Amino acid sequence: MESASVAVGQAEPHEHHGPPEAHQSSRIDRQTLGILLFIVTEAMLFGAFFASYFFLRVVSNEGPWPPEGFELPVAVAGVNTAILISSSFTVHWALEATRKGNRRGMQMGLMTTWLLGSTFLFIQINEYIHIGFSGRDGAFGSIFYGLTGLHGAHVLVGLLLLSFANIRAWRGHFGPKAKDHLGVEVPGIYWHFVDVMWIIVFTVVYIL
Amino acid sequence: MLALTVVGSVVLVQFDWFGDAASEEAPPIDTLFDVMVVLSTFVFSIVMVMFGYAIWKFRARPGDESDGAPIHGNTKLEIAWTVIPTIIVLFGAGYSWIVLDDIEARADDAMPLKVTAQQFKWTFEYPEADGLRSDELHVPVDRQLDVQLEALDVVHSFWVPEWRIKRDLVPAGEGGDEIDDEFVVTPNEEGTFSLVCTELCGLGHTTMRATVVVESQEEFDQWLDDQAQAEAGAGGGSSAAGGT
Amino acid sequence: MAVAIKQPGLARGALGFIVGSAFGFGLVVALRAISGLEIFQTEQTGYPHLVVPAITGPLGFLVGLGAFDYWFRWAAGRPTIPEDHSQHGAKSWRDYFKFNTDHKVIGIQYIVTTFFFFLVGGLIAMLIRAELAQPGTQIVDPGVYNGLFSTHAAIMIFVFVIPVFAGIANYVLPLMIGAPDMAFPRLNALSFWMLPIAGILFLSSFLVPGGAFDAGWTGYAPLSTGAPLGQSFFNLGVQFAGASSVATALNFLVTIVTMRAPGMTFWRMPLLVWANLSTSLLVVAATPFIAGVQFMVLFDRVLHTNFFQAAFGGDVLSYQHIFWFYSHPAVYIMMLPGFGIISEVISTHARKPIFGYRLMALALIGIVVLSYTVWAHHMFVSGMFAWLRVPMMITTLLIAVPTGIKIFSWLATLFNSVLHLRSTAMLFALGFVTTFTIGGISGVMLGMVPIDIHVSDTYFIVAHIHFVLFGGSVFTIFAGIYHWFPKMTGRMYDEKLGRVHFYLTLVGMLGTFIPMHWVGMEGMPRRVADYAAQFGDWNLMISISSFLLGIAQLVFLYNMIVSWKWGPRATANPWRAKTIEWQVSSPPPIFNFDEIPRVVGGPYEFGVPGARHAIMGGEEAEVRKPEPAVVGAAGGGGGGSPGERGGP
Numbered sequence A: 001m002e003s004a005s006v007a008v009g010q011a012e013p014h015e016h017h018g019p020p021e022a023h024q025s026s027r028i029d030r031q032t033l034g035i036l037l038f039i040v041t042e043a044m045l046f047g048a049f050f051a052s053y054f055f056l057r058v059v060s061n062e063g064p065w066p067p068e069g070f071e072l073p074v075a076v077a078g079v080n081t082a083i084l085i086s087s088s089f090t091v092h093w094a095l096e097a098t099r100k101g102n103r104r105g106m107q108m109g110l111m112t113t114w115l116l117g118s119t120f121l122f123i124q125i126n127e128y129i130h131i132g133f134s135g136r137d138g139a140f141g142s143i144f145y146g147l148t149g150l151h152g153a154h155v156l157v158g159l160l161l162l163s164f165a166n167i168r169a170w171r172g173h174f175g176p177k178a179k180d181h182l183g184v185e186v187p188g189i190y191w192h193f194v195d196v197m198w199i200i201v202f203t204v205v206y207i208l
Numbered sequence B: 001m002l003a004l005t006v007v008g009s010v011v012l013v014q015f016d017w018f019g020d021a022a023s024e025e026a027p028p029i030d031t032l033f034d035v036m037v038v039l040s041t042f043v044f045s046i047v048m049v050m051f052g053y054a055i056w057k058f059r060a061r062p063g064d065e066s067d068g069a070p071i072h073g074n075t076k077l078e079i080a081w082t083v084i085p086t087i088i089v090l091f092g093a094g095y096s097w098i099v100l101d102d103i104e105a106r107a108d109d110a111m112p113l114k115v116t117a118q119q120f121k122w123t124f125e126y127p128e129a130d131g132l133r134s135d136e137l138h139v140p141v142d143r144q145l146d147v148q149l150e151a152l153d154v155v156h157s158f159w160v161p162e163w164r165i166k167r168d169l170v171p172a173g174e175g176g177d178e179i180d181d182e183f184v185v186t187p188n189e190e191g192t193f194s195l196v197c198t199e200l201c202g203l204g205h206t207t208m209r210a211t212v213v214v215e216s217q218e219e220f221d222q223w224l225d226d227q228a229q230a231e232a233g234a235g236g237g238s239s240a241a242g243g244t
Numbered sequence C: 001m002a003v004a005i006k007q008p009g010l011a012r013g014a015l016g017f018i019v020g021s022a023f024g025f026g027l028v029v030a031l032r033a034i035s036g037l038e039i040f041q042t043e044q045t046g047y048p049h050l051v052v053p054a055i056t057g058p059l060g061f062l063v064g065l066g067a068f069d070y071w072f073r074w075a076a077g078r079p080t081i082p083e084d085h086s087q088h089g090a091k092s093w094r095d096y097f098k099f100n101t102d103h104k105v106i107g108i109q110y111i112v113t114t115f116f117f118f119l120v121g122g123l124i125a126m127l128i129r130a131e132l133a134q135p136g137t138q139i140v141d142p143g144v145y146n147g148l149f150s151t152h153a154a155i156m157i158f159v160f161v162i163p164v165f166a167g168i169a170n171y172v173l174p175l176m177i178g179a180p181d182m183a184f185p186r187l188n189a190l191s192f193w194m195l196p197i198a199g200i201l202f203l204s205s206f207l208v209p210g211g212a213f214d215a216g217w218t219g220y221a222p223l224s225t226g227a228p229l230g231q232s233f234f235n236l237g238v239q240f241a242g243a244s245s246v247a248t249a250l251n252f253l254v255t256i257v258t259m260r261a262p263g264m265t266f267w268r269m270p271l272l273v274w275a276n277l278s279t280s281l282l283v284v285a286a287t288p289f290i291a292g293v294q295f296m297v298l299f300d301r302v303l304h305t306n307f308f309q310a311a312f313g314g315d316v317l318s319y320q321h322i323f324w325f326y327s328h329p330a331v332y333i334m335m336l337p338g339f340g341i342i343s344e345v346i347s348t349h350a351r352k353p354i355f356g357y358r359l360m361a362l363a364l365i366g367i368v369v370l371s372y373t374v375w376a377h378h379m380f381v382s383g384m385f386a387w388l389r390v391p392m393m394i395t396t397l398l399i400a401v402p403t404g405i406k407i408f409s410w411l412a413t414l415f416n417s418v419l420h421l422r423s424t425a426m427l428f429a430l431g432f433v434t435t436f437t438i439g440g441i442s443g444v445m446l447g448m449v450p451i452d453i454h455v456s457d458t459y460f461i462v463a464h465i466h467f468v469l470f471g472g473s474v475f476t477i478f479a480g481i482y483h484w485f486p487k488m489t490g491r492m493y494d495e496k497l498g499r500v501h502f503y504l505t506l507v508g509m510l511g512t513f514i515p516m517h518w519v520g521m522e523g524m525p526r527r528v529a530d531y532a533a534q535f536g537d538w539n540l541m542i543s544i545s546s547f548l549l550g551i552a553q554l555v556f557l558y559n560m561i562v563s564w565k566w567g568p569r570a571t572a573n574p575w576r577a578k579t580i581e582w583q584v585s586s587p588p589p590i591f592n593f594d595e596i597p598r599v600v601g602g603p604y605e606f607g608v609p610g611a612r613h614a615i616m617g618g619e620e621a622e623v624r625k626p627e628p629a630v631v632g633a634a635g636g637g638g639g640g641s642p643g644e645r646g647g648p
């Protein structure tokens, strides 16, 4: 089995003269640390929009929140939340299967995750179409679309990463060794982040 | 080193940093500044004297290829230059806080004044004179002004250099409460000054000025009467404000 | 031509740009047609059919350039081409115009590109000073003037100071920690290529209807949300520069954490590495805030949302809070790498270990932590919550403490040293200590609310900015460039011209920026094209000094170009420094090391008998050889510095 791991930084082992292998000075692996730091920046990007949300809602808003005339479909979004959360479990399942060398399980896990994610996005877009207000309708409209749209964009990126993982899973990549399943693990970490972020966005925007 | 500090501070304090002062808020701010100039000169002189001494004393003679003394640190010194600056800045913070409270204290007999800014024009409104409006600011001397600010389009800023006080005017929506749009200032020197917009507000920012006249109470009352008359003569409305 | 288009490279990049722009344009037209909107919205700020191509065009360029070739293959699950190192090293100058993954090539690309933008930004500053030489408006009208200082600052900050530090560190940091390259070489190359895009976006705003963006580098809403099209180019340029800087920071962090040579514990890292570690922490956590807030401005402008439109419930001050939550840390992003450079330069050219090494490292971390807690000191007069002023004042003033630790430790390092005063790098380091202390102390004064109420938004601020940014950051940049010039180019620069550059710059800089304190306090606001006649004399003097400052930079330019081409060859270690980058040849071999070195001691063990920082691969004996050789050949740095005899 070919093992093309996430070769972002790592040269493949080869014959001719190349750079010496870098000394591994930390137990954490490069790709994992990279994605974790990337998630920190992403969380801060959400932080900027949450800061805006706070100012709009708490500081400069006088009346009720959401303001008169705005109604959020909490039930639909709740179902959608459940869909997204379950996809966190399926991606974990895929990773476990990979670790155990269960090829079928890995493929199914990744596929289900991808489908659940797409369903989430589809319902979200549907919600936008039927919600009855746009980003131009007051500050509430702006920040609602700002936060949920930012999250939606992240779902899209996550789906893209998962698509790569899917394609490669079907092509027979990945294996139980730690080095060989980074291609499942890294998108998985990102996907968990997307899910956790949604729980926060959902709680703040729809429930609180 | 001490001598240098003293000389430096004396020279720097003599210097007329701020230009004229014309409000009751100015002296405490100027004093705070002078104290800080002395302290800063002190700090800066220490740095510079050490620096000059080191350069003069330890500069390498041509061809000297040796290394310096392998000194890695000295805990006592390091503690000293952590603690002393901390004390200095905390002193500065405490002093500034006192001055801040002082210059923001409100008097009971303050005269309300409403200031409106828009691209690129100032309007002043006198609630005590039935909302009379003008685009020149006239105020009586030695009476605290309770200034209320409003911006119609973008952010502007109110500054009369001689008064030392500055505050941005921020456009606010209905809610509006969240913006701190009030301040007090007590002009105590008669004369004509210039009100400068100090927040970039667009093409006309450079020229967004207004004339400020501080005059005795009698002159001020007289001016209010004249304005009211002119307004009535011109058919009332807001023509005095030139706002059409 | 056809061949050129198939190969990754600039030609294919240009094609990618055209295709990308056309795609963006078509997308907007199609979407607007479908949703029944007027196809070309040219309301004052909108122009989606120009703004969207300004995003997709550059992305197309990157694709064409070959930035994603590898990742496309990988994503599609096709076998990735085994690294053949064709993207490593540079054999001719042409290789610098390619998508190259070698950190040394990328470092040079960064430095040359950013210095180009420095000259552009400086030229704009010259225009500013020409206009301000006399009261009244002579050269440009106030509208154009607003565009000038906005682009001046945006270029200097986003495409000069911040990335040039990334460039210097890119070159020397992997060498210093004994790594063969950065952790993610392709990401590294991508980071670099986003930089010219940002700079070109800033500059091309001069060409669009309405002129260059003119809301200041701070771009306060709602002035920026209502400004002409050029402002969108600022929003986008900041996104590209920001993405570049986040990606680099991430790369540095991973490199520093996972790729240090054996034996290099955290407490044995050179302070430059510590400085970049702290800077990267700031970048990773703060830069997304400016990205977020510029997105919101862009949405308000193009999609007509209401984030900052007070009349529709938006919050004007939230812009300033979010902006400064990034931009205050940003000023330390522009200073901490410089602190690192100064530590290297001072210890090497004073031949002494850095005094209080650990406290120096901890001070950096202290600054990182504190700098997240002070943003509102830019808003003391903004009408924000009044209660926030005093807490922010206290944290602001406390930042003087860790910064002071650094200044005093450098001074202590100079005591009992052997100070090589004639090397230009050292001159700039010493100049930095002076001018930065002045700028820092004026910052402390600004931190005191009552003083700031008076001087905020006056030339006093402009003076502070340039003392910390020019006397601070730019001086450290010059020190770093001179210090590592032999390593990067393999040639020595002319020390005599270097000294001329230094003294002219110092005099020009003091003459330009000291009087600004006075005119500011006496009542001259910043960001004005015209001013009261009473400030005329000072401004004339400021302008004349600034031209001197400009000419001084021409000396630098000449020295660098000529020495790079014809300077005498540099030895591996002309300064007899201890850190690892000096133990390899100048310029370093293509893969840095044959074998990863082993670190056995601190980085600055000058004067400690027998102490070593690192043992290079291979024979131990081989390491000892270069040292006496250098002393003999180049005359060391003593008195007559090595470069002196050469020159053009």
Ligand code: HEA
Binding pocket: B043, B047, B084, B085, B086, B088, B089, C218, C331, C332, C334, C335, C377, C378, C396, C397, C399, C400, C401, C403, C404, C405, C407, C436, C437, C438, C439, C440, C441, C443, C444, C445, C446, C447, C448, C452, C455, C456, C457, C461, C464, C465, C468, C469, C472, C473
């Ligand atoms: C490299 C960039 C840089 C750096 C390092 C700093 C450093 C500091 N800055 Fe500065 N600042 C800017 C860049 C920078 N600044 C810019 C660009 C702006 C304007 C933005 C705009 O509006 O366009 C600005 C504006 C600005 C303001 C807002 C002014 C206003 O708009 O009204 C304030 C207010 O507090 C401030 C404070 C400080 C302080 C306290 C420090 C401190 O970190 C300084 C600490 C250093 C020292 C104090 C010197 C060394 C210390 C000692 C020798 C120890 C002993 C000292 C004492 C006991 C005093 N700065």
Ligand code: HEA
Binding pocket: C118, C119, C120, C121, C122, C123, C125, C126, C128, C129, C132, C149, C150, C152, C153, C156, C157, C161, C215, C216, C217, C218, C462, C465, C466, C469, C470, C473, C474, C512, C526, C527, C528, C529, C546, C547, C548, C549, C550, C551, C553, C554
């Ligand atoms: C790193 C940042 C940096 C650097 C290096 C500089 C460098 C300079 N700056 Fe800048 N400046 C800022 C950051 C910086 N500035 C910022 C953030 C602002 C605030 C903007 C705002 O309000 O939004 C500002 C604003 C600002 C103003 C105030 C504008 C206003 O408020 O109205 C002025 C005015 O004098 C000024 C002047 C200069 C000068 C003379 C230099 C000189 O040091 C430049 C020297 C360099 C060169 C000259 C280039 C090299 C030479 C050549 C290319 C040859 C040509 C030479 C000749 C024709 C003689 N700057």
Ligand code: CUA
Binding pocket: B117, B120, B155, B156, B157, B197, B198, B199, B200, B201, B202, B204, B205, B206, B208
């Ligand atoms: Cu109004 Cu500047």
Ligand SMILES: [Cu+2]
Binding pocket: C327, C328, C331, C375, C377, C378
């Ligand atoms: Cu700041």
